[in-house]
Amino acid sequence: MTFNDAIPIDTIRYNEQGLVPAIAQDYLDGTVLMMAWMSRESLQKTLETGEAWYWSRSRGELWHKGATSGHIQKVKAMRYDCDSDALLMTVEQVGDIACHTGERSCFHQIEQQKKAPPADTLSGVFEVICQRRDHRVEGSYTRTLLEGGDNKILKKIGEEAAEVVMACKDDDSSAIASEVADLFYHTLVALAYHHVDIKDVYRKLQDRKR
Numbered sequence: 001m002t003f004n005d006a007i008p009i010d011t012i013r014y015n016e017q018g019l020v021p022a023i024a025q026d027y028l029d030g031t032v033l034m035m036a037w038m039s040r041e042s043l044q045k046t047l048e049t050g051e052a053w054y055w056s057r058s059r060g061e062l063w064h065k066g067a068t069s070g071h072i073q074k075v076k077a078m079r080y081d082c083d084s085d086a087l088l089m090t091v092e093q094v095g096d097i098a099c100h101t102g103e104r105s106c107f108h109q110i111e112q113q114k115k116a117p118p119a120d121t122l123s124g125v126f127e128v129i130c131q132r133r134d135h136r137v138e139g140s141y142t143r144t145l146l147e148g149g150d151n152k153i154l155k156k157i158g159e160e161a162a163e164v165v166m167a168c169k170d171d172d173s174s175a176i177a178s179e180v181a182d183l184f185y186h187t188l189v190a191l192a193y194h195h196v197d198i199k200d201v202y203r204k205l206q207d208r209k210r
Helices: 040-051 121-134 143-168 173-193 198-208
Strands: 019-026 033-040 055-056 061-064 073-080 087-093
Touching: 019 055, 033 055, 033 087, 040 061, 040 073, 055 121, 061 073, 121 143, 121 173, 121 198, 143 173
Parallel strands: 019 087
Antiparallel strands: 019 033, 055 061, 073 087
């Protein structure tokens, strides 16, 4: 997979050291995974191979991401900003680990606590639902649904699906948005109950784009 037609290497504005910052972002949920530097040569190799290559400032050499760990980055798309001096790559992170510490993202430190950075809204809601599944919170509606199992969860999905249909029949945009949000939420509860990762759903949706 190449991107030679999409990224004009010669028009990228490199800094005094001949480098340009490159952000790697998960192609499924948008999580920012890491920032590293690219030289003209590493950008060229990235475009040619479809895998992320960077420039190591400490070692002064090209760096094939994941060559040692196996956690390579398969580049899905690449773009550059309005000033042509920064790159953004959407990547498939093999092993779901981008940081050398073993964390999914290099941006995991929040007040000395390790936690993945926020991504898209659905993933964020799903994370909270999974927390409610794994840790009891008194008065939590989500916890009540999960404790009710399939009987309670699937009943709600059926009800919410019917309400989406009625809102669409009424052509009420506000009601449609609200009912679809309810349907999404209860479906996420079903995913969490059955221990299905939302990223598996994203992968299925990616397949629908082909």
